[in-house]
Amino acid sequence: MSIVQSILNGDRLALARILTQVENNTPEGKSALAELFPYTGKAHLIGVTGAPGTGKSSLVNKLVLHYRKNENKRVAIIAVDPSSPFTGGAVLGDRVRMKDLSGDTGAFIRSMASRGSIGGLARSTAGMVEVFDAAGYDIVIVETVGAGQSEVDIARLAHTTLVVEAPGLGDDIQAIKAGILEIADILVVNKADRPGVENTEKALRSMLELAHPTARVFKHHGAYMSVAVPVQENTAMWIPPIQRTISTDAKGIEELAGLIAKHAEHLRVSGDWVSRERARLSSEMEALLRDELMNQFRSRMPEAEFNQVMERVFTRELSPWEAVKLLVKESIK
């Protein structure tokens, strides 16, 4: 039996192996992705992002426990840590995360740290999401540590994006929050037993009013794929609700799961589910296309010739832009 068939049959070892191949972008990983792709398109992809200190991981754990115990859904978690490109290991160890879910074959947790480039990370994440989707996981949660642009890019893979906040974080973090707020489908105020929860919620509400003056329109930010299909605007309107949670006590988790389900329904009814799928696939295509064009260039361009041109840039004889035009012209010859 092929490894792809094993994955479709629910073999966890085969799944783990292919996830590694996809993460490392190996030929085996690529061909498995191609074989698995026709089986994708069923999972509900949930992105979870937010500033450090909001208790995202603990919230995600509780949400997964809810899906397992009360809804009998199979859930995969991809915990992405774009902020530690050098240490080579994710800040959240798989083992720590697994405690509550150990022995449960309906849940799968995978941590991932950046390996040099954000582009690479977003691509691996997209691939891993597709593997889990094909393997029959009903829900795939992509959780990012941090709140920068890279996290936003990764969250953009999702059908439903949760932005997690907590009372009592500093002003700097508040400021950063404003940026990621606009990608939120659902706002979660975690650690809601802390003092200041009313203020946090009030601040979020006024920010929301700024961010959503009229309707919620999904924007596709694939900057280069100008030829991609335009994303439809919704006809119906989704105003991101705010949900309080206390993840340590599992409070508000059921309500949160309810809002997530409601959002999925909204996406289906409004046609946004399809739009988001298309935007996601367009982004993925663009990233792959850029890589492949670079590969093709490399295979056509002799290293010595390339280095010669680089040398002229280093000595400031040619500007980088002139050098690129020269190289591309040469490679087409």
Add this chain to the structure above:
Amino acid sequence: MSIVQSILNGDRLALARILTQVENNTPEGKSALAELFPYTGKAHLIGVTGAPGTGKSSLVNKLVLHYRKNENKRVAIIAVDPSSPFTGGAVLGDRVRMKDLSGDTGAFIRSMASRGSIGGLARSTAGMVEVFDAAGYDIVIVETVGAGQSEVDIARLAHTTLVVEAPGLGDDIQAIKAGILEIADILVVNKADRPGVENTEKALRSMLELAHPTARVFKHHGAYMSVAVPVQENTAMWIPPIQRTISTDAKGIEELAGLIAKHAEHLRVSGDWVSRERARLSSEMEALLRDELMNQFRSRMPEAEFNQVMERVFTRELSPWEAVKLLVKESIK
């Protein structure tokens, strides 16, 4: 007189105009960059990064005041905010930053927010650095808000990277810190009058020992440019020093400027200055090359044909990877 000549002559309005063109990646911006490039290579590029809440901006302001008043150096600041891709305005307004430096023609501050893609942001920043360099600024400071991968990428432009910490930040932020620590040439513990400063410094020291077991080797992380020149390892060793500062009182600023100068000297003596320049130019070249290859592809590929292939991906008939191979093959025909 051409606008490029005006910039070389110190015209601030011409400079501001070209910075906008470079930020927006217009043809005028590109051609100005090409013309200005031969005049670059003199400025000392300083990257300043660190978690939110550490008081980076205030520290940078004080450092600039020091350079202006005591060393008579011309200084440019590029304040990059990768975390607010949607609001379109940088969190740190130029106006707020300018207060201390208003009327000083030897200082120039420019804020920049992300516009959709990190790649784009890193490229604009690289271009703006070159404009300031050519315009005769002795020091160009690139300050990033946040501490994610994108900030690390931007900091990587620099000859000297400062990582700013502060006592009393949460555990999550500590964890994130571990990742960016390895790019630090100088560690700054700002807000050093706060309780816990000894602990922060102790934690940094032990992290440093982990990060620099032997010598400090500069790594070039341009992931795709495998044909680029290899970066030389230093022969001499630079152990990142830790400097306490209280930026509100301008304490420790002079010492910090001293360490920065010492690091520049170290780079010159060890040959790392040249290595870092080359690594920086290689990364810039790679980004431009990828864009140009994509542009070439787009000009060769009829939109209708592209959309037809995308449609087959949307219906899951073709995987993204198969689609890309098909498109590239067609475009070469």
